[in-house]
Amino acid sequence: MAEAGHTLAELGPLRERHPRHIAQPTSVDEVVEVVRFARSHDLTVKPVGAGHSFTSIAATTGIQLDIAAIDGVLAVDGNLVTLAAGTNLHQLPELLGPYGLALANMGDIDRQTIAGATSTGTHGTGAAFGGLATQIRAVTLVTADGTLLRVSETENAELLPAARLGLGALGVLVDLTIECVPAFLLSAVEKPEPLAAVLENWSASTAATDHFEFYVWPHTDTVLSKYNTRLPIDAERRPVGRFAGWWEDDFMSNTVLAAKLELGRAFPAFTPAVNRFATRLVGDRSYTDVSHEVFVAPRRTRFVEMEYAVPFDVVPEIVREIHALIEAKGWKISFPIEVRSAAPDDLWLSTATGRPSGYLAFHRYYREDPTEYFRTIEHIMMTYGGRPHWGKMHNRDAESLRAAYPRFDDFVAVRDRLDPQRVFGNAYLERVLGA
Numbered sequence: 001m002a003e004a005g006h007t008l009a010e011l012g013p014l015r016e017r018h019p020r021h022i023a024q025p026t027s028v029d030e031v032v033e034v035v036r037f038a039r040s041h042d043l044t045v046k047p048v049g050a051g052h053s054f055t056s057i058a059a060t061t062g063i064q065l066d067i068a069a070i071d072g073v074l075a076v077d078g079n080l081v082t083l084a085a086g087t088n089l090h091q092l093p094e095l096l097g098p099y100g101l102a103l104a105n106m107g108d109i110d111r112q113t114i115a116g117a118t119s120t121g122t123h124g125t126g127a128a129f130g131g132l133a134t135q136i137r138a139v140t141l142v143t144a145d146g147t148l149l150r151v152s153e154t155e156n157a158e159l160l161p162a163a164r165l166g167l168g169a170l171g172v173l174v175d176l177t178i179e180c181v182p183a184f185l186l187s188a189v190e191k192p193e194p195l196a197a198v199l200e201n202w203s204a205s206t207a208a209t210d211h212f213e214f215y216v217w218p219h220t221d222t223v224l225s226k227y228n229t230r231l232p233i234d235a236e237r238r239p240v241g242r243f244a245g246w247w248e249d250d251f252m253s254n255t256v257l258a259a260k261l262e263l264g265r266a267f268p269a270f271t272p273a274v275n276r277f278a279t280r281l282v283g284d285r286s287y288t289d290v291s292h293e294v295f296v297a298p299r300r301t302r303f304v305e306m307e308y309a310v311p312f313d314v315v316p317e318i319v320r321e322i323h324a325l326i327e328a329k330g331w332k333i334s335f336p337i338e339v340r341s342a343a344p345d346d347l348w349l350s351t352a353t354g355r356p357s358g359y360l361a362f363h364r365y366y367r368e369d370p371t372e373y374f375r376t377i378e379h380i381m382m383t384y385g386g387r388p389h390w391g392k393m394h395n396r397d398a399e400s401l402r403a404a405y406p407r408f409d410d411f412v413a414v415r416d417r418l419d420p421q422r423v424f425g426n427a428y429l430e431r432v433l434g435a
């Protein structure tokens, strides 16, 4: 692999941490200017969103383009909302509220920008729901020659399956039109359950619940399951009380988790007992609230993460294999493994392209070396045809990814056409897409 010789810890987002210039455009014209300047001075340009990727996908030694100031709603047409690319997901409830709209699905956090999130294939959970990029209907890009390119179902439509999830390789997204849905509530049931039963019921629970996910606690036979069911916006709201919400979503999930992770780092032998104790402290609650309040929770504990998409049906088999492997290797793993699902889609570089997918996310505390854990699991994922999340740690290169994505070469051809000089290139893209 191209990065052989480096540990995964070295491959973090800081690897190319010194951009030569930082540009903070406040308009699309200024973005065009920066790209033209870069091109004429033989510099690379890398748009950065909220910087929440665990890989160096947004890193650059050229011009870092921070488009945070280009945000907000540009147009609303029924359910179709055009957003400036630097809009953060956490702004959306306030921006979409007046129109009675919401995102159809969300991941665990809302700090990302709409452009950054769609560019890496950010997803939530739900067998009938694709990742965020599947909800994008049109985009406007500033391409490497400094011109604006509109891509939609009626304009340059052949580029749509690439531009909706483009890894930042095709140009600078300046606006995105997203198909929203009428605002809705989610009824949440969260409870500890036996691992064996949850794996047995994986297909049934996923089919019966709009948004099902579970967290496997290594060294225990217990998982924390989350069943979220969509309800009309005028159904009765039963939000978590202020104190209970703070206790579970903030104090337990951040403060206590951080203390637990420090303890596990200092005294690894205690990890199994601490995990068993933790399974008794979290979960077992039900509540109903507006969708974003249920999908998203604050995450303040620092960690590193690798996530793989695999064919939906093999999830139970893989979880059993990894659960047993952790014991066999004698690893002490404090963080739960998160298991989710997504509908198949037709985006060329989507981790769910062409198949119903399950997602397994592996975390380590940022002060622990994840190398052996992640690498060993990555090999297992590859035997199941796994595809790594583009914004999370992995060791794959273009040669190995080409085999995982049927339309990989079509994407590369679009990249060659739109950015032959690699104005938007960086080391990560060279590794995963080729030079």
Ligand SMILES: Cc1cc2nc3c(=O)[nH]c(=O)nc-3n(C[C@H](O)[C@H](O)[C@H](O)COP(=O)(O)OP(=O)(O)OC[C@H]3O[C@@H](n4cnc5c(N)ncnc54)[C@H](O)[C@@H]3O)c2cc1C
Binding pocket: 046, 047, 048, 049, 050, 051, 052, 053, 054, 057, 058, 067, 085, 086, 106, 107, 108, 109, 111, 112, 113, 114, 115, 116, 117, 118, 119, 120, 121, 122, 123, 124, 167, 168, 169, 171, 172, 173, 174, 299, 389, 391, 392
């Ligand atoms: C705590 C935490 C929780 C997370 N939870 C989830 C989850 O539940 N589900 C999930 O799928 N992922 C999750 N992620 C991963 C995260 O969603 C992705 O890494 C996402 O890309 C981050 O968005 P960002 O705005 O920070 O983008 P950045 O990391 O800044 O950039 C990502 C990519 O987008 C490109 N980009 C940014 N702006 C533009 C633009 N205007 N034009 C073109 N390209 C652009 C960058 O160049 C880069 O290639 C999580 C990450 C963290 C840290």
